[in-house]
Amino acid sequence: MPRAASSPPITSRRRRPPSARGIxxxxxxxxxxxxxxxxxxxxxxxxxxxxxxxxxxxxxxxxxxxxxxxxxxxxxxxxxxxxxxxxxxxxxxxxxxxxxxxxxxxxxxxxxxxxxxxxxxxxxxxxxxxxxxxxxxxxxxxxxxxxxxxxxxxxxxxxxxxxxxxxxxxxxxxxxxxxxxxxxxxxxxxxxxxxLRPLVALPGDLGRIVAAGDAEPRPVQQVFIGSCAGGRLEDLAAAARVLRGRRVAPGVRLVVTPASQAVFHACLRNGIFEVLSEAGAMITNSSCGACGGIDKGLLGAGEVCVSTSNRNFRGRMGSPDGLIYLASPLTAAAAAVTGRICDPLDVLDDRALPRRGDTRPARIAGELT
Missing domain, CATH: 3.30.499.10 (Aconitase, domain 3)
Incomplete structure:
Protein backbone atom coordinates (compact mmCIF):
# COMPACT_ATOMS: atom_id res chain seq x y z
CA MET A 1 0.00 0.00 0.00
CA PRO A 2 1.26 3.52 -0.72
CA ARG A 3 2.48 5.68 2.10
CA ALA A 4 0.18 8.28 3.57
CA ALA A 5 0.24 11.80 2.16
CA SER A 6 3.17 13.72 3.64
CA SER A 7 1.35 17.07 3.70
CA PRO A 8 -1.01 17.87 6.58
CA PRO A 9 -4.66 17.13 5.78
CA ILE A 10 -6.62 20.03 4.32
CA THR A 11 -9.58 20.83 6.53
CA SER A 12 -12.16 23.61 6.72
CA ARG A 13 -11.23 24.84 10.21
CA ARG A 14 -10.18 28.31 9.15
CA ARG A 15 -12.87 30.73 8.01
CA ARG A 16 -12.88 31.22 4.27
CA PRO A 17 -13.12 34.72 2.75
CA PRO A 18 -16.47 35.58 1.10
CA SER A 19 -14.98 34.96 -2.36
CA ALA A 20 -14.19 31.32 -1.45
CA ARG A 21 -17.72 30.00 -1.69
CA GLY A 22 -19.24 27.39 -3.93
CA ILE A 23 -19.12 23.66 -4.57
CA LEU A 196 -16.93 12.36 -32.01
CA ARG A 197 -20.30 14.11 -32.04
CA PRO A 198 -21.96 15.87 -29.09
CA LEU A 199 -23.43 13.21 -26.78
CA VAL A 200 -26.29 12.91 -24.30
CA ALA A 201 -27.00 10.38 -21.57
CA LEU A 202 -30.63 9.30 -21.68
CA PRO A 203 -32.72 9.46 -18.47
CA GLY A 204 -32.45 6.88 -15.74
CA ASP A 205 -28.75 6.06 -15.65
CA LEU A 206 -25.53 6.43 -17.62
CA GLY A 207 -25.95 3.10 -19.39
CA ARG A 208 -27.54 4.67 -22.47
CA ILE A 209 -25.43 7.32 -24.18
CA VAL A 210 -26.18 8.43 -27.74
CA ALA A 211 -25.35 11.27 -30.11
CA ALA A 212 -27.47 14.32 -29.30
CA GLY A 213 -28.80 14.34 -32.84
CA ASP A 214 -30.02 10.75 -32.46
CA ALA A 215 -31.97 11.36 -29.25
CA GLU A 216 -35.72 11.74 -29.44
CA PRO A 217 -36.36 15.50 -29.97
CA ARG A 218 -38.79 15.69 -27.07
CA PRO A 219 -39.91 19.00 -25.53
CA VAL A 220 -37.85 20.30 -22.59
CA GLN A 221 -39.18 22.19 -19.56
CA GLN A 222 -35.87 23.00 -17.88
CA VAL A 223 -32.21 23.42 -18.75
CA PHE A 224 -29.68 23.41 -15.91
CA ILE A 225 -26.17 24.73 -16.56
CA GLY A 226 -24.12 24.28 -13.42
CA SER A 227 -22.66 21.73 -10.97
CA CYS A 228 -19.07 20.62 -10.38
CA ALA A 229 -19.23 18.85 -13.75
CA GLY A 230 -20.50 21.77 -15.85
CA GLY A 231 -20.61 25.12 -14.07
CA ARG A 232 -17.22 26.61 -14.90
CA LEU A 233 -16.20 29.61 -16.98
CA GLU A 234 -15.73 27.63 -20.19
CA ASP A 235 -19.21 26.13 -19.81
CA LEU A 236 -20.99 29.42 -19.20
CA ALA A 237 -19.04 31.15 -21.98
CA ALA A 238 -20.17 28.50 -24.47
CA ALA A 239 -23.78 28.89 -23.34
CA ALA A 240 -23.55 32.66 -23.72
CA ARG A 241 -22.26 32.26 -27.26
CA VAL A 242 -25.32 30.20 -28.22
CA LEU A 243 -27.78 32.47 -26.40
CA ARG A 244 -26.40 35.86 -27.44
CA GLY A 245 -29.16 37.84 -29.14
CA ARG A 246 -31.68 35.05 -28.56
CA ARG A 247 -34.35 34.24 -26.01
CA VAL A 248 -35.00 31.07 -24.08
CA ALA A 249 -37.81 29.14 -25.77
CA PRO A 250 -41.33 29.64 -24.35
CA GLY A 251 -42.12 27.15 -21.59
CA VAL A 252 -38.44 26.53 -20.74
CA ARG A 253 -36.69 27.50 -17.50
CA LEU A 254 -32.96 28.11 -17.91
CA VAL A 255 -31.22 27.86 -14.52
CA VAL A 256 -27.55 28.89 -14.40
CA THR A 257 -25.61 28.06 -11.23
CA PRO A 258 -21.86 28.83 -11.27
CA ALA A 259 -19.63 26.29 -9.54
CA SER A 260 -17.93 28.91 -7.36
CA GLN A 261 -17.94 32.60 -6.51
CA ALA A 262 -14.70 32.95 -8.49
CA VAL A 263 -16.61 31.77 -11.57
CA PHE A 264 -19.57 33.98 -10.61
CA HIS A 265 -17.41 37.09 -10.37
CA ALA A 266 -15.61 36.33 -13.62
CA CYS A 267 -18.97 36.06 -15.40
CA LEU A 268 -19.96 39.44 -13.97
CA ARG A 269 -16.76 41.04 -15.23
CA ASN A 270 -16.71 39.60 -18.72
CA GLY A 271 -20.33 40.09 -19.74
CA ILE A 272 -21.46 36.45 -19.69
CA PHE A 273 -24.18 37.08 -17.12
CA GLU A 274 -25.47 40.04 -19.08
CA VAL A 275 -25.90 37.87 -22.19
CA LEU A 276 -27.53 35.03 -20.24
CA SER A 277 -29.89 37.28 -18.28
CA GLU A 278 -31.00 39.10 -21.44
CA ALA A 279 -31.79 35.68 -22.91
CA GLY A 280 -34.07 34.94 -19.95
CA ALA A 281 -31.84 32.82 -17.72
CA MET A 282 -32.32 32.63 -13.97
CA ILE A 283 -28.84 33.10 -12.48
CA THR A 284 -28.35 31.81 -8.94
CA ASN A 285 -25.63 31.99 -6.33
CA SER A 286 -22.84 29.45 -6.65
CA SER A 287 -23.81 26.12 -5.10
CA CYS A 288 -24.73 22.52 -5.91
CA GLY A 289 -28.31 23.73 -6.36
CA ALA A 290 -30.54 21.62 -8.57
CA CYS A 291 -27.89 18.98 -9.28
CA GLY A 292 -28.41 17.19 -5.99
CA GLY A 293 -32.11 18.00 -5.70
CA ILE A 294 -31.33 20.63 -3.07
CA ASP A 295 -32.90 23.87 -4.36
CA LYS A 296 -33.05 26.46 -7.18
CA GLY A 297 -34.49 24.43 -10.04
CA LEU A 298 -36.07 21.26 -8.71
CA LEU A 299 -38.01 19.22 -11.27
CA GLY A 300 -41.73 18.62 -11.08
CA ALA A 301 -43.52 15.42 -12.05
CA GLY A 302 -43.20 14.65 -15.74
CA GLU A 303 -40.77 17.50 -16.46
CA VAL A 304 -37.82 16.99 -18.79
CA CYS A 305 -34.46 18.60 -17.99
CA VAL A 306 -31.23 18.83 -19.99
CA SER A 307 -28.45 19.21 -17.45
CA THR A 308 -24.68 19.70 -17.46
CA SER A 309 -24.45 17.84 -14.14
CA ASN A 310 -23.08 14.34 -13.61
CA ARG A 311 -25.96 12.09 -12.50
CA ASN A 312 -29.40 11.42 -13.94
CA PHE A 313 -30.93 8.66 -11.86
CA ARG A 314 -34.59 8.80 -10.92
CA GLY A 315 -35.35 11.54 -8.40
CA ARG A 316 -31.86 13.05 -8.54
CA MET A 317 -33.10 16.59 -9.28
CA GLY A 318 -36.51 16.54 -7.62
CA SER A 319 -39.56 14.54 -8.56
CA PRO A 320 -38.96 10.83 -9.18
CA ASP A 321 -41.14 11.29 -12.25
CA GLY A 322 -38.80 13.91 -13.77
CA LEU A 323 -36.51 12.95 -16.67
CA ILE A 324 -32.87 14.09 -16.79
CA TYR A 325 -30.67 14.14 -19.88
CA LEU A 326 -26.96 14.79 -19.27
CA ALA A 327 -25.14 16.87 -21.87
CA SER A 328 -22.40 19.41 -22.55
CA PRO A 329 -23.04 23.13 -21.96
CA LEU A 330 -23.37 23.63 -25.71
CA THR A 331 -26.03 20.93 -26.07
CA ALA A 332 -27.83 22.26 -22.99
CA ALA A 333 -27.85 25.82 -24.36
CA ALA A 334 -29.16 24.55 -27.70
CA ALA A 335 -32.05 22.88 -25.86
CA ALA A 336 -32.80 26.15 -24.06
CA VAL A 337 -33.06 27.99 -27.39
CA THR A 338 -35.06 25.39 -29.30
CA GLY A 339 -37.13 23.98 -26.45
CA ARG A 340 -36.17 20.43 -27.39
CA ILE A 341 -33.24 18.03 -27.33
CA CYS A 342 -31.17 18.54 -30.48
CA ASP A 343 -27.70 18.52 -31.97
CA PRO A 344 -26.11 21.84 -30.92
CA LEU A 345 -24.61 22.22 -34.38
CA ASP A 346 -28.17 22.93 -35.56
CA VAL A 347 -28.16 26.27 -33.72
CA LEU A 348 -24.53 27.36 -34.01
CA ASP A 349 -24.87 28.71 -37.59
CA ASP A 350 -21.81 30.95 -38.02
CA ARG A 351 -21.27 31.63 -34.32
CA ALA A 352 -17.64 31.06 -33.42
CA LEU A 353 -17.14 29.72 -29.92
CA PRO A 354 -14.68 31.31 -27.47
CA ARG A 355 -11.18 30.14 -28.28
CA ARG A 356 -10.24 27.01 -26.35
CA GLY A 357 -8.18 27.70 -23.28
CA ASP A 358 -8.85 31.44 -23.59
CA THR A 359 -11.52 31.99 -20.98
CA ARG A 360 -9.89 34.98 -19.32
CA PRO A 361 -12.42 37.75 -18.69
CA ALA A 362 -10.83 40.33 -20.98
CA ARG A 363 -10.77 37.93 -23.91
CA ILE A 364 -14.35 36.73 -23.47
CA ALA A 365 -15.62 40.30 -23.09
CA GLY A 366 -14.12 41.15 -26.46
CA GLU A 367 -15.74 38.18 -28.14
CA LEU A 368 -19.20 38.59 -26.62
CA THR A 369 -19.55 42.30 -27.27
Whole structure:
Protein backbone atom coordinates (compact mmCIF):
# COMPACT_ATOMS: atom_id res chain seq x y z
CA MET A 1 0.00 0.00 0.00
CA PRO A 2 1.26 3.52 -0.72
CA ARG A 3 2.48 5.68 2.10
CA ALA A 4 0.18 8.28 3.57
CA ALA A 5 0.24 11.80 2.16
CA SER A 6 3.17 13.72 3.64
CA SER A 7 1.35 17.07 3.70
CA PRO A 8 -1.01 17.87 6.58
CA PRO A 9 -4.66 17.13 5.78
CA ILE A 10 -6.62 20.03 4.32
CA THR A 11 -9.58 20.83 6.53
CA SER A 12 -12.16 23.61 6.72
CA ARG A 13 -11.23 24.84 10.21
CA ARG A 14 -10.18 28.31 9.15
CA ARG A 15 -12.87 30.73 8.01
CA ARG A 16 -12.88 31.22 4.27
CA PRO A 17 -13.12 34.72 2.75
CA PRO A 18 -16.47 35.58 1.10
CA SER A 19 -14.98 34.96 -2.36
CA ALA A 20 -14.19 31.32 -1.45
CA ARG A 21 -17.72 30.00 -1.69
CA GLY A 22 -19.24 27.39 -3.93
CA ILE A 23 -19.12 23.66 -4.57
CA UNK A 24 -16.39 21.99 -2.51
CA UNK A 25 -14.86 20.18 -5.48
CA UNK A 26 -14.46 23.42 -7.43
CA UNK A 27 -13.03 25.22 -4.40
CA UNK A 28 -10.54 22.38 -4.07
CA UNK A 29 -9.01 22.92 -7.52
CA UNK A 30 -8.99 26.71 -6.97
CA UNK A 31 -6.95 26.29 -3.75
CA UNK A 32 -3.17 26.81 -3.73
CA UNK A 33 -2.81 23.94 -1.27
CA UNK A 34 -3.89 21.41 -3.91
CA UNK A 35 -0.85 20.47 -5.99
CA UNK A 36 0.24 17.63 -8.32
CA UNK A 37 1.35 14.42 -6.66
CA UNK A 38 -0.82 14.78 -3.58
CA UNK A 39 -3.17 12.24 -2.06
CA UNK A 40 -6.52 14.00 -1.60
CA UNK A 41 -9.45 12.33 0.14
CA UNK A 42 -12.93 13.78 0.47
CA UNK A 43 -16.30 12.79 1.89
CA UNK A 44 -17.98 12.98 -1.52
CA UNK A 45 -17.42 10.79 -4.56
CA UNK A 46 -16.71 13.72 -6.88
CA UNK A 47 -13.53 14.51 -4.99
CA UNK A 48 -12.04 12.61 -7.95
CA UNK A 49 -12.18 15.89 -9.91
CA UNK A 50 -8.89 16.99 -8.36
CA UNK A 51 -7.25 14.25 -10.42
CA UNK A 52 -7.10 16.82 -13.22
CA UNK A 53 -4.30 18.42 -11.17
CA UNK A 54 -2.23 15.23 -11.30
CA UNK A 55 -3.40 14.18 -7.82
CA UNK A 56 -4.61 10.86 -6.49
CA UNK A 57 -8.04 12.11 -5.41
CA UNK A 58 -10.79 9.84 -4.18
CA UNK A 59 -14.03 9.94 -2.24
CA UNK A 60 -14.44 7.99 0.98
CA UNK A 61 -17.04 7.13 3.58
CA UNK A 62 -17.54 9.11 6.78
CA UNK A 63 -15.73 6.60 9.00
CA UNK A 64 -12.63 6.65 6.79
CA UNK A 65 -12.69 10.45 6.69
CA UNK A 66 -12.96 10.62 10.49
CA UNK A 67 -9.94 8.34 10.86
CA UNK A 68 -8.01 10.46 8.37
CA UNK A 69 -8.80 13.68 10.22
CA UNK A 70 -7.70 12.13 13.50
CA UNK A 71 -4.44 10.61 12.22
CA UNK A 72 -3.52 12.51 9.05
CA UNK A 73 -2.96 9.14 7.38
CA UNK A 74 -4.89 6.87 5.05
CA UNK A 75 -4.35 3.32 3.84
CA UNK A 76 -5.23 2.62 0.23
CA UNK A 77 -5.03 -0.47 -1.93
CA UNK A 78 -3.38 0.22 -5.28
CA UNK A 79 -5.93 -0.05 -8.11
CA UNK A 80 -5.12 -1.36 -11.55
CA UNK A 81 -5.22 1.28 -14.26
CA UNK A 82 -7.05 1.90 -17.51
CA UNK A 83 -5.05 4.13 -19.83
CA UNK A 84 -7.07 6.59 -21.91
CA UNK A 85 -5.39 8.54 -24.71
CA UNK A 86 -7.17 11.56 -26.19
CA UNK A 87 -6.02 12.07 -29.76
CA UNK A 88 -6.82 14.05 -32.91
CA UNK A 89 -8.03 17.59 -33.51
CA UNK A 90 -10.87 18.31 -31.10
CA UNK A 91 -13.66 20.36 -32.73
CA UNK A 92 -14.61 23.66 -31.09
CA UNK A 93 -18.11 22.33 -30.41
CA UNK A 94 -16.90 19.33 -28.41
CA UNK A 95 -16.34 19.63 -24.66
CA UNK A 96 -14.88 17.67 -21.78
CA UNK A 97 -18.39 16.53 -20.89
CA UNK A 98 -18.69 14.84 -24.29
CA UNK A 99 -15.39 13.05 -23.72
CA UNK A 100 -16.47 11.95 -20.23
CA UNK A 101 -19.67 10.50 -21.69
CA UNK A 102 -17.73 8.77 -24.46
CA UNK A 103 -15.48 7.08 -21.87
CA UNK A 104 -18.53 5.81 -19.97
CA UNK A 105 -20.15 4.72 -23.24
CA UNK A 106 -17.10 2.58 -24.03
CA UNK A 107 -16.44 1.24 -20.53
CA UNK A 108 -20.04 0.98 -19.43
CA UNK A 109 -21.55 2.39 -16.26
CA UNK A 110 -19.54 0.76 -13.49
CA UNK A 111 -17.06 -0.64 -16.01
CA UNK A 112 -14.07 0.66 -14.07
CA UNK A 113 -14.97 -0.45 -10.54
CA UNK A 114 -11.89 -0.64 -8.28
CA UNK A 115 -9.73 0.70 -11.10
CA UNK A 116 -7.96 4.00 -11.81
CA UNK A 117 -8.43 5.96 -15.03
CA UNK A 118 -5.21 7.49 -16.34
CA UNK A 119 -5.76 10.25 -18.92
CA UNK A 120 -3.18 11.41 -21.45
CA UNK A 121 -3.81 14.49 -23.55
CA UNK A 122 -2.43 14.02 -27.05
CA UNK A 123 -4.92 16.27 -28.84
CA UNK A 124 -3.67 18.76 -31.40
CA UNK A 125 -4.56 21.90 -29.45
CA UNK A 126 -4.68 20.41 -25.94
CA UNK A 127 -7.63 20.00 -23.61
CA UNK A 128 -8.44 23.00 -21.43
CA UNK A 129 -8.30 22.62 -17.69
CA UNK A 130 -12.05 23.19 -17.47
CA UNK A 131 -12.60 20.25 -19.82
CA UNK A 132 -10.14 18.14 -17.83
CA UNK A 133 -12.03 18.91 -14.64
CA UNK A 134 -15.27 17.68 -16.25
CA UNK A 135 -13.59 14.46 -17.42
CA UNK A 136 -11.94 13.68 -14.08
CA UNK A 137 -15.15 14.58 -12.25
CA UNK A 138 -17.05 11.80 -14.01
CA UNK A 139 -14.46 9.06 -13.49
CA UNK A 140 -16.56 7.85 -10.58
CA UNK A 141 -19.59 7.53 -12.89
CA UNK A 142 -17.67 4.69 -14.57
CA UNK A 143 -17.10 3.22 -11.11
CA UNK A 144 -13.43 4.22 -10.94
CA UNK A 145 -11.61 4.77 -7.66
CA UNK A 146 -9.98 7.84 -9.17
CA UNK A 147 -9.12 9.50 -12.45
CA UNK A 148 -5.82 11.30 -12.99
CA UNK A 149 -4.35 13.35 -15.83
CA UNK A 150 -0.65 12.92 -16.51
CA UNK A 151 0.84 16.33 -15.59
CA UNK A 152 1.91 18.48 -18.55
CA UNK A 153 2.51 22.08 -19.66
CA UNK A 154 -1.22 22.85 -19.66
CA UNK A 155 -1.33 22.05 -15.95
CA UNK A 156 1.83 24.09 -15.34
CA UNK A 157 0.19 27.08 -16.98
CA UNK A 158 -2.96 26.69 -14.89
CA UNK A 159 -1.02 26.47 -11.64
CA UNK A 160 1.13 29.47 -12.57
CA UNK A 161 -1.99 31.57 -13.16
CA UNK A 162 -3.82 30.23 -10.11
CA UNK A 163 -0.97 30.46 -7.61
CA UNK A 164 0.81 33.53 -8.96
CA UNK A 165 4.36 34.42 -8.06
CA UNK A 166 3.86 33.16 -4.52
CA UNK A 167 3.50 29.57 -5.72
CA UNK A 168 2.20 26.80 -3.44
CA UNK A 169 1.92 27.29 0.29
CA UNK A 170 4.82 25.98 2.40
CA UNK A 171 4.33 22.30 3.11
CA UNK A 172 2.13 21.84 0.05
CA UNK A 173 4.75 21.68 -2.71
CA UNK A 174 4.02 19.71 -5.88
CA UNK A 175 5.48 16.35 -6.87
CA UNK A 176 5.39 15.97 -10.65
CA UNK A 177 4.78 12.25 -11.02
CA UNK A 178 4.55 10.48 -14.38
CA UNK A 179 3.83 6.84 -15.29
CA UNK A 180 6.70 4.39 -15.08
CA UNK A 181 8.26 3.24 -18.32
CA UNK A 182 6.60 0.00 -19.33
CA UNK A 183 3.69 0.46 -16.90
CA UNK A 184 1.06 -2.27 -17.20
CA UNK A 185 -2.60 -1.47 -17.85
CA UNK A 186 -5.79 -3.45 -17.48
CA UNK A 187 -7.13 -1.83 -20.63
CA UNK A 188 -6.10 0.85 -23.14
CA UNK A 189 -8.57 3.20 -24.86
CA UNK A 190 -7.72 5.56 -27.69
CA UNK A 191 -10.31 8.26 -28.29
CA UNK A 192 -10.16 10.20 -31.56
CA UNK A 193 -11.75 13.47 -30.50
CA UNK A 194 -12.12 14.61 -34.10
CA UNK A 195 -14.47 11.71 -34.84
CA LEU A 196 -16.93 12.36 -32.01
CA ARG A 197 -20.30 14.11 -32.04
CA PRO A 198 -21.96 15.87 -29.09
CA LEU A 199 -23.43 13.21 -26.78
CA VAL A 200 -26.29 12.91 -24.30
CA ALA A 201 -27.00 10.38 -21.57
CA LEU A 202 -30.63 9.30 -21.68
CA PRO A 203 -32.72 9.46 -18.47
CA GLY A 204 -32.45 6.88 -15.74
CA ASP A 205 -28.75 6.06 -15.65
CA LEU A 206 -25.53 6.43 -17.62
CA GLY A 207 -25.95 3.10 -19.39
CA ARG A 208 -27.54 4.67 -22.47
CA ILE A 209 -25.43 7.32 -24.18
CA VAL A 210 -26.18 8.43 -27.74
CA ALA A 211 -25.35 11.27 -30.11
CA ALA A 212 -27.47 14.32 -29.30
CA GLY A 213 -28.80 14.34 -32.84
CA ASP A 214 -30.02 10.75 -32.46
CA ALA A 215 -31.97 11.36 -29.25
CA GLU A 216 -35.72 11.74 -29.44
CA PRO A 217 -36.36 15.50 -29.97
CA ARG A 218 -38.79 15.69 -27.07
CA PRO A 219 -39.91 19.00 -25.53
CA VAL A 220 -37.85 20.30 -22.59
CA GLN A 221 -39.18 22.19 -19.56
CA GLN A 222 -35.87 23.00 -17.88
CA VAL A 223 -32.21 23.42 -18.75
CA PHE A 224 -29.68 23.41 -15.91
CA ILE A 225 -26.17 24.73 -16.56
CA GLY A 226 -24.12 24.28 -13.42
CA SER A 227 -22.66 21.73 -10.97
CA CYS A 228 -19.07 20.62 -10.38
CA ALA A 229 -19.23 18.85 -13.75
CA GLY A 230 -20.50 21.77 -15.85
CA GLY A 231 -20.61 25.12 -14.07
CA ARG A 232 -17.22 26.61 -14.90
CA LEU A 233 -16.20 29.61 -16.98
CA GLU A 234 -15.73 27.63 -20.19
CA ASP A 235 -19.21 26.13 -19.81
CA LEU A 236 -20.99 29.42 -19.20
CA ALA A 237 -19.04 31.15 -21.98
CA ALA A 238 -20.17 28.50 -24.47
CA ALA A 239 -23.78 28.89 -23.34
CA ALA A 240 -23.55 32.66 -23.72
CA ARG A 241 -22.26 32.26 -27.26
CA VAL A 242 -25.32 30.20 -28.22
CA LEU A 243 -27.78 32.47 -26.40
CA ARG A 244 -26.40 35.86 -27.44
CA GLY A 245 -29.16 37.84 -29.14
CA ARG A 246 -31.68 35.05 -28.56
CA ARG A 247 -34.35 34.24 -26.01
CA VAL A 248 -35.00 31.07 -24.08
CA ALA A 249 -37.81 29.14 -25.77
CA PRO A 250 -41.33 29.64 -24.35
CA GLY A 251 -42.12 27.15 -21.59
CA VAL A 252 -38.44 26.53 -20.74
CA ARG A 253 -36.69 27.50 -17.50
CA LEU A 254 -32.96 28.11 -17.91
CA VAL A 255 -31.22 27.86 -14.52
CA VAL A 256 -27.55 28.89 -14.40
CA THR A 257 -25.61 28.06 -11.23
CA PRO A 258 -21.86 28.83 -11.27
CA ALA A 259 -19.63 26.29 -9.54
CA SER A 260 -17.93 28.91 -7.36
CA GLN A 261 -17.94 32.60 -6.51
CA ALA A 262 -14.70 32.95 -8.49
CA VAL A 263 -16.61 31.77 -11.57
CA PHE A 264 -19.57 33.98 -10.61
CA HIS A 265 -17.41 37.09 -10.37
CA ALA A 266 -15.61 36.33 -13.62
CA CYS A 267 -18.97 36.06 -15.40
CA LEU A 268 -19.96 39.44 -13.97
CA ARG A 269 -16.76 41.04 -15.23
CA ASN A 270 -16.71 39.60 -18.72
CA GLY A 271 -20.33 40.09 -19.74
CA ILE A 272 -21.46 36.45 -19.69
CA PHE A 273 -24.18 37.08 -17.12
CA GLU A 274 -25.47 40.04 -19.08
CA VAL A 275 -25.90 37.87 -22.19
CA LEU A 276 -27.53 35.03 -20.24
CA SER A 277 -29.89 37.28 -18.28
CA GLU A 278 -31.00 39.10 -21.44
CA ALA A 279 -31.79 35.68 -22.91
CA GLY A 280 -34.07 34.94 -19.95
CA ALA A 281 -31.84 32.82 -17.72
CA MET A 282 -32.32 32.63 -13.97
CA ILE A 283 -28.84 33.10 -12.48
CA THR A 284 -28.35 31.81 -8.94
CA ASN A 285 -25.63 31.99 -6.33
CA SER A 286 -22.84 29.45 -6.65
CA SER A 287 -23.81 26.12 -5.10
CA CYS A 288 -24.73 22.52 -5.91
CA GLY A 289 -28.31 23.73 -6.36
CA ALA A 290 -30.54 21.62 -8.57
CA CYS A 291 -27.89 18.98 -9.28
CA GLY A 292 -28.41 17.19 -5.99
CA GLY A 293 -32.11 18.00 -5.70
CA ILE A 294 -31.33 20.63 -3.07
CA ASP A 295 -32.90 23.87 -4.36
CA LYS A 296 -33.05 26.46 -7.18
CA GLY A 297 -34.49 24.43 -10.04
CA LEU A 298 -36.07 21.26 -8.71
CA LEU A 299 -38.01 19.22 -11.27
CA GLY A 300 -41.73 18.62 -11.08
CA ALA A 301 -43.52 15.42 -12.05
CA GLY A 302 -43.20 14.65 -15.74
CA GLU A 303 -40.77 17.50 -16.46
CA VAL A 304 -37.82 16.99 -18.79
CA CYS A 305 -34.46 18.60 -17.99
CA VAL A 306 -31.23 18.83 -19.99
CA SER A 307 -28.45 19.21 -17.45
CA THR A 308 -24.68 19.70 -17.46
CA SER A 309 -24.45 17.84 -14.14
CA ASN A 310 -23.08 14.34 -13.61
CA ARG A 311 -25.96 12.09 -12.50
CA ASN A 312 -29.40 11.42 -13.94
CA PHE A 313 -30.93 8.66 -11.86
CA ARG A 314 -34.59 8.80 -10.92
CA GLY A 315 -35.35 11.54 -8.40
CA ARG A 316 -31.86 13.05 -8.54
CA MET A 317 -33.10 16.59 -9.28
CA GLY A 318 -36.51 16.54 -7.62
CA SER A 319 -39.56 14.54 -8.56
CA PRO A 320 -38.96 10.83 -9.18
CA ASP A 321 -41.14 11.29 -12.25
CA GLY A 322 -38.80 13.91 -13.77
CA LEU A 323 -36.51 12.95 -16.67
CA ILE A 324 -32.87 14.09 -16.79
CA TYR A 325 -30.67 14.14 -19.88
CA LEU A 326 -26.96 14.79 -19.27
CA ALA A 327 -25.14 16.87 -21.87
CA SER A 328 -22.40 19.41 -22.55
CA PRO A 329 -23.04 23.13 -21.96
CA LEU A 330 -23.37 23.63 -25.71
CA THR A 331 -26.03 20.93 -26.07
CA ALA A 332 -27.83 22.26 -22.99
CA ALA A 333 -27.85 25.82 -24.36
CA ALA A 334 -29.16 24.55 -27.70
CA ALA A 335 -32.05 22.88 -25.86
CA ALA A 336 -32.80 26.15 -24.06
CA VAL A 337 -33.06 27.99 -27.39
CA THR A 338 -35.06 25.39 -29.30
CA GLY A 339 -37.13 23.98 -26.45
CA ARG A 340 -36.17 20.43 -27.39
CA ILE A 341 -33.24 18.03 -27.33
CA CYS A 342 -31.17 18.54 -30.48
CA ASP A 343 -27.70 18.52 -31.97
CA PRO A 344 -26.11 21.84 -30.92
CA LEU A 345 -24.61 22.22 -34.38
CA ASP A 346 -28.17 22.93 -35.56
CA VAL A 347 -28.16 26.27 -33.72
CA LEU A 348 -24.53 27.36 -34.01
CA ASP A 349 -24.87 28.71 -37.59
CA ASP A 350 -21.81 30.95 -38.02
CA ARG A 351 -21.27 31.63 -34.32
CA ALA A 352 -17.64 31.06 -33.42
CA LEU A 353 -17.14 29.72 -29.92
CA PRO A 354 -14.68 31.31 -27.47
CA ARG A 355 -11.18 30.14 -28.28
CA ARG A 356 -10.24 27.01 -26.35
CA GLY A 357 -8.18 27.70 -23.28
CA ASP A 358 -8.85 31.44 -23.59
CA THR A 359 -11.52 31.99 -20.98
CA ARG A 360 -9.89 34.98 -19.32
CA PRO A 361 -12.42 37.75 -18.69
CA ALA A 362 -10.83 40.33 -20.98
CA ARG A 363 -10.77 37.93 -23.91
CA ILE A 364 -14.35 36.73 -23.47
CA ALA A 365 -15.62 40.30 -23.09
CA GLY A 366 -14.12 41.15 -26.46
CA GLU A 367 -15.74 38.18 -28.14
CA LEU A 368 -19.20 38.59 -26.62
CA THR A 369 -19.55 42.30 -27.27
Missing amino acids: SHQLLVEDRRCQPGMVICGADSHTVMAGALGCFASGMGSTDILALLLTGEVLLSIPGSIRIDFEGAMPEWLFGKDLALEIIRQLGEGGAVDLALEYRDGTASGLTMDSRFAIANMAVEAGATNGVFVPDDTLRGYLAERDGAAGPLPGFEAAWLVPDAGAAYVRHLRIDTGA
